[in-house]
Amino acid sequence: MEVLKLLYRHFCKLEEFLVSLFIAVITFLVFISAIARGLGHPLNWAIDVSLLLFAWLVFLGADSALRKADFVRVDMLVIRLPEKAQKFLYYFMYALSIGFLCVLIRFGIPLSIENSKRLFQTLGISYSWATISAPVGSVLLIVTIILKLISHWKDKKIVVQSKEAI
Numbered sequence: 001m002e003v004l005k006l007l008y009r010h011f012c013k014l015e016e017f018l019v020s021l022f023i024a025v026i027t028f029l030v031f032i033s034a035i036a037r038g039l040g041h042p043l044n045w046a047i048d049v050s051l052l053l054f055a056w057l058v059f060l061g062a063d064s065a066l067r068k069a070d071f072v073r074v075d076m077l078v079i080r081l082p083e084k085a086q087k088f089l090y091y092f093m094y095a096l097s098i099g100f101l102c103v104l105i106r107f108g109i110p111l112s113i114e115n116s117k118r119l120f121q122t123l124g125i126s127y128s129w130a131t132i133s134a135p136v137g138s139v140l141l142i143v144t145i146i147l148k149l150i151s152h153w154k155d156k157k158i159v160v161q162s163k164e165a166i
Contacts (some may be wrong), residue, residue, distance in 0.1 A: 022060070028052055057138065059134065063144055066145070067144050097145060112134075
């Protein structure tokens with residue numbers, strides 16, 4: 001079990017590194033592409049690379065953000081409910097999220113297969129490399145949600161606290 005925890009920690013660090021790297025590369029490529037286009041020498045491949053990285057950034061970034069915090073929510077009404085109702089809503093919303101992520105997996109895999117023959121115009125690689133980010137990212141998010149639910153269940157914490165959302 002300790003080996004699994006260690007592997008997961010290393011995976012999380014790699015994921016955070018990739019998220020940071022993708023943000024930096026996308027920013028650089030869009031900036032350079034805009035300058036090159038202004039000079040009359042557009043870098044069409046930069047848009048395709050940015051699109052590919054952005055697809056992965058969305059899901060890897062969501063997983064990384066969810067691991068560090070909770071879903072964004074407005075607690076204005078929930079904090080007025082009894083503790084049991086708060087806990088129920090907490091688990092219910094995560095269950096709904098898992099259901100939605102399962103739908104993304106269910107339809108994302110066939111979409112990726114269908115896009116295997118579609119190519120990025122300038123890169124010459126399959127568009128599936130972008131569309132597979134949805135099911136892969138959804139699996140990662142489900143793992144994160146399950147780990148969070150287990151952690152909350154073991155700790156028996158009060159789920160919603162009266163603090164302002166950032």
